[in-house]
Amino acid sequence: MKTLRRILRDRALVAGLVIISLLVLAAVFAGTLATFPGDVTGFDPGARLEPPGPVYYLGTDRMGADLYSRLLFGARLTIMVAVLATAVAVLIGVPMGLVAGYHRGWFSDLLMRVSDVFLAIPQIVLAIAIAQTLGPAIQNVILALSATYWPFWARLVYAETRSQRNETYVEAAVAMGASPFRVMVLHILPNIASSIIVRTTIGMGGTILAAAALGFLGLGAPPPAPEWGRMIAESREYLPQAWWYATAPGIAILLVVIGFNLLGDGLRDVLDPRIRRGADGN
Amino acid sequence: MGTDLLRVEELSVTFGTEGGVAQVLDQVSLSLQLGEIMGLVGESGCGKTTLARAILGVLPANATIRQGRIIFGGEDLLALTPEEAGSRIRGRAMTFVPQDPVGSFSPLFTIGDQIAELMRWKSPDREADTRAYSRSRRRSDLARTLAMLRAVQLPDPPQLLRRYPHELSGGQRQRVMIAMALLPEPKLVIADEPTTALDVTIQAQILKLLRTLATESGASVLFTTHDLGTAWEICDRITVMYAGQEAETAGVAPFFERPAHPYTRLLLDSLPTGRTSLQGIPGSVPSPFAPPPGCRFNPRCPRATGVCAEVHPAEAEIGPGHAIRCHHPLLAAS
Amino acid sequence: MNAPPILVLNDLRRHFAIRNAWGVRTAWLRAVDGIDLEIGRGEILGVVGESGCGKSTLGKTIAGIQRPSGGSIRFEEHEIGNLSPSAGRALRSRLQYCYQDPGASLDPRWTIGRSLEEPLVIHTRLSHRERTARVHQVLEAVGLPLRHLALYPHEISGGQQRRVGLARVLMLRPSLVILDEPTSGLDVSVQATVLNLFATLREAFALTYMFISHDLSVVRMFSHRIAVMYLGRVVEIGETEQVFTDPRHPYTQSLLAAVPTIGGRRVTESSLLEGEPPSPGRLPSGCRFHPRCPHATTHCVSVDPALMPLPGDRRAACHYADNRVIVPGVPASPPAPPPSRQAGQQPP
Numbered sequence: 036m037k038t039l040r041r042i043l044r045d046r047a048l049v050a051g052l053v054i055i056s057l058l059v060l061a062a063v064f065a066g067t068l069a070t071f072p073g074d075v076t077g078f079d080p081g082a083r084l085e086p087p088g089p090v091y092y093l094g095t096d097r098m099g100a101d102l103y104s105r106l107l108f109g110a111r112l113t114i115m116v117a118v119l120a121t122a123v124a125v126l127i128g129v130p131m132g133l134v135a136g137y138h139r140g141w142f143s144d145l146l147m148r149v150s151d152v153f154l155a156i157p158q159i160v161l162a163i164a165i166a167q168t169l170g171p172a173i174q175n176v177i178l179a180l181s182a183t184y185w186p187f188w189a190r191l192v193y194a195e196t197r198s199q200r201n202e203t204y205v206e207a208a209v210a211m212g213a214s215p216f217r218v219m220v221l222h223i224l225p226n227i228a229s230s231i232i233v234r235t236t237i238g239m240g241g242t243i244l245a246a247a248a249l250g251f252l253g254l255g256a257p258p259p260a261p262e263w264g265r266m267i268a269e270s271r272e273y274l275p276q277a278w279w280y281a282t283a284p285g286i287a288i289l290l291v292v293i294g295f296n297l298l299g300d301g302l303r304d305v306l307d308p309r310i311r312r313g314a315d316g317n
Numbered sequence: 318m319g320t321d322l323l324r325v326e327e328l329s330v331t332f333g334t335e336g337g338v339a340q341v342l343d344q345v346s347l348s349l350q351l352g353e354i355m356g357l358v359g360e361s362g363c364g365k366t367t368l369a370r371a372i373l374g375v376l377p378a379n380a381t382i383r384q385g386r387i388i389f390g391g392e393d394l395l396a397l398t399p400e401e402a403g404s405r406i407r408g409r410a411m412t413f414v415p416q417d418p419v420g421s422f423s424p425l426f427t428i429g430d431q432i433a434e435l436m437r438w439k440s441p442d443r444e445a446d447t448r449a450y451s452r453s454r455r456r457s458d459l460a461r462t463l464a465m466l467r468a469v470q471l472p473d474p475p476q477l478l479r480r481y482p483h484e485l486s487g488g489q490r491q492r493v494m495i496a497m498a499l500l501p502e503p504k505l506v507i508a509d510e511p512t513t514a515l516d517v518t519i520q521a522q523i524l525k526l527l528r529t530l531a532t533e534s535g536a537s538v539l540f541t542t543h544d545l546g547t548a549w550e551i552c553d554r555i556t557v558m559y560a561g562q563e564a565e566t567a568g569v570a571p572f573f574e575r576p577a578h579p580y581t582r583l584l585l586d587s588l589p590t591g592r593t594s595l596q597g598i599p600g601s602v603p604s605p606f607a608p609p610p611g612c613r614f615n616p617r618c619p620r621a622t623g624v625c626a627e628v629h630p631a632e633a634e635i636g637p638g639h640a641i642r643c644h645h646p647l648l649a650a651s
Numbered sequence: 652m653n654a655p656p657i658l659v660l661n662d663l664r665r666h667f668a669i670r671n672a673w674g675v676r677t678a679w680l681r682a683v684d685g686i687d688l689e690i691g692r693g694e695i696l697g698v699v700g701e702s703g704c705g706k707s708t709l710g711k712t713i714a715g716i717q718r719p720s721g722g723s724i725r726f727e728e729h730e731i732g733n734l735s736p737s738a739g740r741a742l743r744s745r746l747q748y749c750y751q752d753p754g755a756s757l758d759p760r761w762t763i764g765r766s767l768e769e770p771l772v773i774h775t776r777l778s779h780r781e782r783t784a785r786v787h788q789v790l791e792a793v794g795l796p797l798r799h800l801a802l803y804p805h806e807i808s809g810g811q812q813r814r815v816g817l818a819r820v821l822m823l824r825p826s827l828v829i830l831d832e833p834t835s836g837l838d839v840s841v842q843a844t845v846l847n848l849f850a851t852l853r854e855a856f857a858l859t860y861m862f863i864s865h866d867l868s869v870v871r872m873f874s875h876r877i878a879v880m881y882l883g884r885v886v887e888i889g890e891t892e893q894v895f896t897d898p899r900h901p902y903t904q905s906l907l908a909a910v911p912t913i914g915g916r917r918v919t920e921s922s923l924l925e926g927e928p929p930s931p932g933r934l935p936s937g938c939r940f941h942p943r944c945p946h947a948t949t950h951c952v953s954v955d956p957a958l959m960p961l962p963g964d965r966r967a968a969c970h971y972a973d974n975r976v977i978v979p980g981v982p983a984s985p986p987a988p989p990p991s992r993q994a995g996q997q998p999p
Binding site for chain 1: 714715716740743744748750752755756757758759760761769770773774
């Protein structure tokens, strides 16, 4: 109850929550919400580059497809890429960070140096290289993104685990005879979960942006998939006469990235036990 | 007895928090004479630190003074503007020794830098100084500082000025804190649990030092502590507080020999003094958000009657300098 | 005391390497440096000393939280000092360490019930129902209501956290419990009830306590025997009242003189131990106490005194322990009992 009140009081969190819920709803009900579901793959040469209006809410593209309907179906793609790429990155990064942070030694040093190498190269450059090598396909985008993003989680979890390792409750659990696995999974992981959740939420925004960039460069899902980044790329030539063409997917990307960032920031405030304790006036 | 240097009259302070309004001080009165060391004793949550901070004028932002007056050297501190209190009183006529000397130093500056900054604003010679910070005052301030560091028995003061806080031990840092508190030649030093973080041998050294220097300089000391043994060591008079109310004030000897308030008696009985079984105080300290009406000790008090839960007892003088707030004091029985 | 001691320490050491910025060892910090000690079954041994004397490290080394650098630990006739953590675990379930701050030693995201059950999950094959029964039984023994099981550590008071810490330690039915500063940070009225609880539980569970504390008055009230530590060594050990009334080591004398005694002589009016203990990383030559000792001789500067037996089952590590040494300010005869003390407790 108290948590709910605290969430509602945080405007950033509420705004983020609303945006992300809308995105999810759009993706789930794309079939019913879309006014021209057929336009996602098909086209209508008679209605090329129509401006926004009562028939085509957000106008049409160069093939005459309804942008509003394409954006809705694009939301599915966006969520799929963001969730899968982030999930793979989390699944690689979190266990690595936990093990490296818990057992100190040459192996943990090695793990961390490898993640340093990944972090030293700009993420998007690395992702472009990987996606380019693998060829344009949605699963390759996911692979490229998770392969470049896992070190963020590894780093975070490593640092958090190392600080938890020095906490008395961890020492007490070890002294009591709990196995390293037990200590890592049952004690340390729940205590650092809030940082992971916050990082993951903000990371989703970054993943979406990077996926859009790959799509823009033609490395994403092949046409006619309604991928937001690719839609912007297609609109480039028509920018002077059809402002809505680039604007609609651009604003969609902007909103979703802002939404994830607001949600992440808001969750940080709600989940961070230090801030929470302070607010209770102890 | 001398004149009152400090008089706190019926002071009530509340804290506004997320969980409600905490009534931290409830009509607390206190007086402190010139040159006297007064102990403010009580368990955690009794309000002794809040009282010390109210006198210093450094209450947290969510605190509200509901009523009362704080008279220091004849003037009402609560009626002063913050600027006046900051320039004339705080750090000058009234100084502070904290519990944790580590947090009170900036780790980035040497001890010398930090004392110099203090002396620039709070040196007793400042009023006479016509220029911003004249060369002659710098010289006299440095001489004062070195003399004071010698007085707190720190080895090699000139060398010490060049060291950083982390290079000193806990005891040495507390000595520097005491030196800094005494350098402005204050009338009142407020020491908040200054020896709690120290080992017993170091504590004894610091207590002795504080007592000697306070006596020499003629300053009064308000000494808050949760440790009755420490209070016995250093104080002339003791006020014991419970849950935001003062319970009993007495000279050290009558306080320990003839306590009249049931809470004082029970507190003394809780001390491990060699008996085989100890007597704690049943129950726990009430929440400041919903304190019991009347005397706040009444739910735990073995002598409580109906009146205790209705009327906050008035202060009654039961001997010279011995005052209590209790409807059923123990002395009347014996 | 014919039964074999429950715990025997022989020349126990725990050294930590001090390394510089490049990870090169520059010195050894001798936190525990050659301790010989015995604790009899059912006894309460108080271990006192100032911060940095190694008393906490001693407790943690015995409990297996720190690995000894040398020497032996025999617990219930088994050598446990050189065992690997996994091999020692079964033996050590009967030797438990109770943390100084039980609030911090409990997982903040676990309910108290889950924290209490955890040792049983790790060490026993009890069923869920049996575990719950044992948790309830122990919780009742430490005087906490059952509804506390659903609470989180930060939702209960400091005194209650001590009880939970103790309850967790008792889950495995230990025979020896190492209590590390079990009353520090508690108000006196709470401290009294916690100490009473320790006494009750010792009877109920047939426990032996090693009671580590810096609070000499608590140790005096609570322990049968007392060991005084200084810079990683035991400098004096003996029956509590004997040590308190007739301390033989100059350090013990100074330490006792510094304790405020209500109704006694004010410490501020007597002369005191000067200076502060040196770092355990840079130990003085000869007797470790000689730089601060008011009676140090040239012999003390060069020769490190052993813990020598004295009459009455006492030992002290001072060359002059059997000569009566009088520190100025320490009364030669036992101090007059304070008014509230009962004289019957005084030893003959």
